[in-house]
Amino acid sequence: xxxxxxxxxxxxxxxxxxxxxxxxxxxxxxxxxxxxxxxxxxxxxxxxxxxxxxxxxxxxxxxxxxxxxxxxxxxxxxxxxxxxxxxxxxxxxxxxxxxxxxxxxxxxxxxxxxxxxxxxxxxxxxxxxxxxxxxxxxxxxxxxxxxxxxxxxxxxxxxxxxxxxxxxxxxxxxxxxxxxxxxxxxxxxxxxxxxxxxxxxxxxxxxxxxxxxxxxxxxxxxxxxxxxxxxxxxxxxxxxxxxxxxxxxxxxxxxxxxxxxxxxxxxxxxxxxxxxxxxxxxxxxxxxxxxxxxxxxxxxxxxxxxxxxxxxxxxxxxxxxxxxxxxxxxxxxxxxxxxxxxxxxxxxxxxxxxxxxxxxxxxxxxxxxxxxxxxxxxxxxxxxxxxxxxxxxxxxxxxxxxxxxxxxxxxxxxxxxxxxxxxxxxxxxxxxxxxxxxxxxxxxxxxxxxxxxxxxxxxxxxxxxxxx
Ligand SMILES: CC(C)[C@H](C(=O)O)[C@@H](O)C(=O)O
Ligand code: SF4
Numbered sequence: 001x002x003x004x005x006x007x008x009x010x011x012x013x014x015x016x017x018x019x020x021x022x023x024x025x026x027x028x029x030x031x032x033x034x035x036x037x038x039x040x041x042x043x044x045x046x047x048x049x050x051x052x053x054x055x056x057x058x059x060x061x062x063x064x065x066x067x068x069x070x071x072x073x074x075x076x077x078x079x080x081x082x083x084x085x086x087x088x089x090x091x092x093x094x095x096x097x098x099x100x101x102x103x104x105x106x107x108x109x110x111x112x113x114x115x116x117x118x119x120x121x122x123x124x125x126x127x128x129x130x131x132x133x134x135x136x137x138x139x140x141x142x143x144x145x146x147x148x149x150x151x152x153x154x155x156x157x158x159x160x161x162x163x164x165x166x167x168x169x170x171x172x173x174x175x176x177x178x179x180x181x182x183x184x185x186x187x188x189x190x191x192x193x194x195x196x197x198x199x200x201x202x203x204x205x206x207x208x209x210x211x212x213x214x215x216x217x218x219x220x221x222x223x224x225x226x227x228x229x230x231x232x233x234x235x236x237x238x239x240x241x242x243x244x245x246x247x248x249x250x251x252x253x254x255x256x257x258x259x260x261x262x263x264x265x266x267x268x269x270x271x272x273x274x275x276x277x278x279x280x281x282x283x284x285x286x287x288x289x290x291x292x293x294x295x296x297x298x299x300x301x302x303x304x305x306x307x308x309x310x311x312x313x314x315x316x317x318x319x320x321x322x323x324x325x326x327x328x329x330x331x332x333x334x335x336x337x338x339x340x341x342x343x344x345x346x347x348x349x350x351x352x353x354x355x356x357x358x359x360x361x362x363x364x365x366x367x368x369x370x371x372x373x374x375x376x377x378x379x380x381x382x383x384x385x386x387x388x389x390x391x392x393x394x395x396x397x398x399x400x401x402x403x404x405x406x407x408x409x410x411x412x413x414x415x416x417x418x419x420x421x422x423x424x425x426x427x428x429x430x431x432x433x434x435x436x437x438x439x440x441x442x443x444x445x446x447x448x449x450x451x452x453x454x455x456x457x458x459x460x461x462x463x464x465x466x467x468x
Pocket of ligand 2: 064065109110111130132348349350408409412413430431
């Protein structure tokens with residue numbers, strides 16, 4: 001009998017081109033996503049070495065971080081962003097790589113675009129010079145971020161040097177309560193493991209509550225695997241995965257589709273596969289989460305209060321959490337629902353998909369954004385934007401006083417004009433709350449789209465489970 005394997009083991013093994021005695025492997029890469037921030041030096045390296053892109057058809061470039069989210073039909077005003085964007089366009093032309101530019105309807109955040117186009121498929125190795133590449137693991141792919149020198153390596157060779165990681169399984173049993181979402185699952189997991197808990201591991205998310213999630217929800221979970229320190233996150237493909245991918249522009253068609261599904265069915269972890277590390281969570285006990293600090297592990301229930309760092313025995317950690325509170329302008333004991341907001345940001349590769357926008361529309365229909373709040377909604381892609389507009393969601397958002405934008409990373413990391421002013425406090429559906437992440441001295445609270453929508457209306461955090 002063959003040794004039982006995890007899904008990660010299977011996909012990894014399937015892609016090994018060469019294995020050295022010390023365990024260093026050369027992995028074949030099926031899909032390479034490219035964006036403007038981490039690719040310029042990689043392409044420049046190829047140019048200097050006189051090399052080409054080995055398999056241009058397995059590479060897809062899209063502009064997302066620097067693009068303004070206002071009207072782009074008259075060009076890009078910011079000179080730095082304009083250079084960044086033009087460089088990617090030129091590189092794509094020079095190296096024969098397919099490119100979705102800022103006016104292309106298919107343009108959007110790279111991690112929204114890949115799945116949407118069927119470029120992301122189960123069983124594949126997928127890389128991008130971007131940490132949130134883990135998102136694609138929601139399809140049962142082995143997907144992770146790489147550095148710029150690795151981007152060059154993959155462009156040139158379609159392979160990547162890797163060491164095998166350990167297997168970590170997080171099982172989320174039971175059913176989520178009303179008002180608790182995929183975002184709350186992943187924030188709760190990171191609260192349990194800490195931001196380093198997944199280090200050296202690939203994390204597979206399993207259990208009833210994960211299977212019950214839509215593909216959008218699964219992408220939200222895998223998106224933040226990296227925030228828990230894991231190299232990648234993954235979820236076994238199933239009927240929902242296939243339904244999502246069927247007939248996408250780049251998905252296999254006809255007999256090739258049937259054969260692909262048969263293969264994808266074999267990917268799930270064997271029943272008796274052994275995981276190096278295991279964590280179990282009960283979905284029924286999870287609350288809507290709000291982060292209070294400057295690390296994604298600083299999580300608390302919306303029904304809770306800002307914790308007291310003096311309760312932390314380790315001095316380093318105690319001091320760092322005090323510093324976080326100071327940065328956030330918060331005091332221990334403050335009820336989360338007493339925290340008022342200046343800004344609300346709904347979007348990003350964590351929560352900028354159509355399902356997220358539908359949830360928001362449902363919460364805000366017929367209501368008004370609080371007077372003190374400036375709220376923006378940034379669709380994850382042009383396709384998401386078109387779909388939302390076809391469903392009339394944009395009209396609901398605008399009537400409620402939200403700003404409805406063009407697709408891109410936007411205020412997730414403030415590489416364009418969308419940013420917090422110093423001291424501004426924001427409820428954000430993105431994935432990072434580091435100091436300065438959304439603008440110099442900006443204060444970020446990570447929440448789900450439903451929580452962000454409710455906060456925009458109330459001007460403060462609300463427990464959406466108890467709100468009538
Ligand atoms: C700019 C890019 C390299 C970065 C990443 O790797 O994640 C960004 O997408 C982020 O979310 O911080
Ligand atoms: S939306 Fe945010 S997290 Fe996602 S790729 Fe863009 S900057 Fe990174």
